[in-house]
Amino acid sequence: MQFLSTKIGDNFNILQRDLIKYHSKVEWTRENQPLPHALRLSSDYLINEGRALFNIDNVKLDDQATYTLTARNSSGVASTSAKLKVKTVATIDDTSYVNPDVFEQFEMKKKPNWNQPIDNADNARLKIIEPLKDFRLVEGSQAVFSCTIDAYPKPEIQWFKDDQTLMASQRYATYYDMNMGIVTLIIKSALLDDQGVYKCVVSNIAGTEHTQAKLSVDFVPNIDETSYINPNALRHLQPAEQGQQPDDDDKYKKPYFVKVPKNLEVTDGSTVRLDCLAFGRPTPTLTWYFNDQQLAEDPTHKCLVNEEGVNSLLISPASFPDTGTYKCVARNKVGEASFTVDLKVVDKDALIAPYFIEHLNNIVIPEGKDTSLSCTCSGTPVPTLTWQKDAKVLTPDQEYRIDINGGHSKLYIQNAQKSDQGWYQCTAISPAGSTITRTKVTVLPPGAVQTMAPDLTKLIKQPVEPEVPGFVTALHKLKHVQPNKTPDERPKSPSDMPMGHNFGSIWSKDELQDEETIYNKDKPIPPKFKTHFKASLNLRERDPTRFEAKLIPIGDPTMTLQWLRNGEPLRSASRYVIKYDFGLVSLDLLWTYPEDDGVYECVATNSCGQDKTRAELKCKGNRSIIYDTQLPDGMEGYLKLQEMEEKIKIASILREEQAEDEAPESCAPEIIMHLEDNRVDEGTMAKFMVKVTGYPKPRVSWFVNKTHCVTNKSHTVILFLNN
Missing domain, CATH: 2.60.40.10 (Immunoglobulins)
Structure with missing residues (x-):
C-alpha cells in the first residue's frame, strides 16, 4: 500500500501504469465502496497505454481515505491501494488574539488605479499581437481560445461571453503565460449552450484592449456527452451478432465487433459520427465503404480512433449525397468481419418535432405478475426512443425487455417485484427536438389487489365509444369513471388508484362530453x-x-x-x-x-x-448570516478590533507612499555576470547562472538554439531578487 498526502484546496491525482492493454476492466473504489458521484472526482483509463488515472479537484478533508484500483480480465484479478492523508491549512482564525505588531510584518497593497501617473509610465505598453480566432467543433469536444499580447506592467485580464462576464465553472480554465504573452481560455466538453461570442479584455496603465471570436458547436444526435467514449457508453449502441467472438484459447483471433452503430436519419448540414469497437489478434485494421465503394478521407469524411480503441467515421457536414449504406470491414491475418449501417439525410425544412400519439398511463399491478408499458411517437425524422426509471437509463437485460420498432416502443416487466415500483419515462429525441411521456408503476401485494378486483373489472371492461375514432383507449375508459370529483379527491395512496390511470378525478363527465374538450381533427380549435x-x-x-x-x-x-x-x-x-x-x-x-x-x-x-x-x-430565504456580535463584551470588543485595523491600514499606506518616494531612478538592464560553458554527463543536472540589474525589474527570457525555452519538467527557471 502507498501512503500519499496533499493539502486542502489542492488538485491531486493517482496514476497507475503497466496495466494489461485492451483486455483489462478497471474500477476505482473508496474504502471498498463505489466512488460517490461528484464533479470534483474523475477517472480515466487509457487502454492503448495501459494507464489508469484518478483525479480529485479542490481536495477537501472528507477526501482522506484509502483508494483501491481493481483490474480484471479473463486471466484473473489484480488490485493496488493508496492511502491519502489530507493536511489542513492554518487560517487567521486559528488564534484567539492577534498582537497588533504582527500585522506590521504584512504589507497591505492598494488596488491599482490606472488613472494615477507613475514614474515609469513611459515604459508602459499594451498591444494585442495575435487576436482570438473563431472556433467550430463537435459537441463534447474541447475548445481552446488563445491570443498573444505585449503588455507591461502585468495586465488585468477579463473574459466575457455575449457581453456578459464569464461565470466560473469547472469546465472553464484560464491561463496567462507572462514570458510568452499568451492568454488562453479552455472550455472542456463544450455543450450547445456554450455557443456565442467570447471576448478577452486586457487593461493596465497603458490603456485597455480587447479581442473577440465566435464559438460554434455542432449537435451530434448519436454522440455521448463526451467526445471520448468509455465502455459504459458503448451500451447505448446496438449489440453485434451473437457467435462472432472466437475462443480465447486460440493463439490468433479472427476479428469480431463488440458494438456497432444503428441506422441513422439526420438533417442536411448536421454532423454524423458512426462508432464501432472491434477486437482480434493481431489487432485488426478497419476500412470503410460507401455503397460498396471504398471511402476515401476528405475534409468532409474522416476516420478517427480515440484512446479507448473506438473507431469512428465522422461526416461533417452531412449532405444529401451522403445518403446510402456504409460498410465497415475489420481485417487481420486470420480473417475479417463486417457490418453495415444505413444513413438517410433529410431536408431541414421537412423537420417535425417529436410528439407522442400514444402516451403512458399510470398502472397498478399485483406482485409477481407480468406487465408492459407501450407508447408511440411520431415526427420527422423518426425520433430515437430511450427508457428511464427514476431518472436512470434502462438497458435491455434479464429484468427488462425493450422492443423498439420505428416510433413505437414497448417495455416488458417480468415477474414484477417491489423494486420495479417507481416512475418510468420514455424520451423521444431527434434533430427537430425532444419530448417525454411518464407514468407511475405501483406494485401491490396479492391481497391488496384482490380487494380492488371488482372495481377494476368494471373500469377495464367498459366498451369503446365509437364517436371518438382513432383516439387512445385510455380516453374511452376515462369517460366511465365516476364524475363530480375534485382535484383534492384524487387518490393519495397506491391502494386508492384505479389500474390504468386516475384522470377521471381531474376531468368531470360533463367536461369530457363537451365537444371542445376532446381533439377533433375535422374541427380543430385553438388552445x-x-x-x-x-x-x-x-x-x-x-x-x-x-x-x-x-x-x-x-x-x-x-x-x-x-x-x-x-x-x-x-x-x-x-x-x-x-x-x-x-x-x-x-x-x-x-x-x-x-x-x-x-x-x-x-x-x-x-x-x-x-x-x-x-x-x-x-x-x-432562511437567515444564514449572524449579524449580532458574538463577543463576550458586546460591541466594545468589535469596535476596538475595527479601530486597530484602521490604524494598521493607515500605517501600511504611509509606508507604501514613502517607498514610492524613495524608489531609484530608472536604468536600462545590464548583465553583470555572464553565462559560462557547461559540460556534464548525460542524465545529470546542468545549471546556467546570470546576474542582471536594472529598474524597473527587467523581464528575462531564455533561449535554446535560438528557440524560446518554456518552463517544464526538464527546464526550470529560478529568479533571486536582491533588495
Missing part, C-alpha cells in the same frame, strides 16, 4: 386553459410548490408547450418536473430558493392559435 395557475407568494426556502392548469383540446398532436420565467425560457434543472398528460399541465418545483422568485408562464400553441397562463412565485 384554451380551462383553469389557470395559482400564485405561490408565501414560500419558505426549500419548500416545494406546484403550478397546475387544465388545457384543451385533449389529445391534439400539434400542441406544443413553452415554459417561461420572467419572459425568458425556463432552464432545465433536476428540481423542475414538467408534465403534460391528458390535458393536465403542471410544473413541480421539488424545492425552492429565493432566486426562484419571478413570474412563471406556460404558452400553449397549436395550428389554430395560442393561449397562455401565468402566476407569480415568491420565496423567502
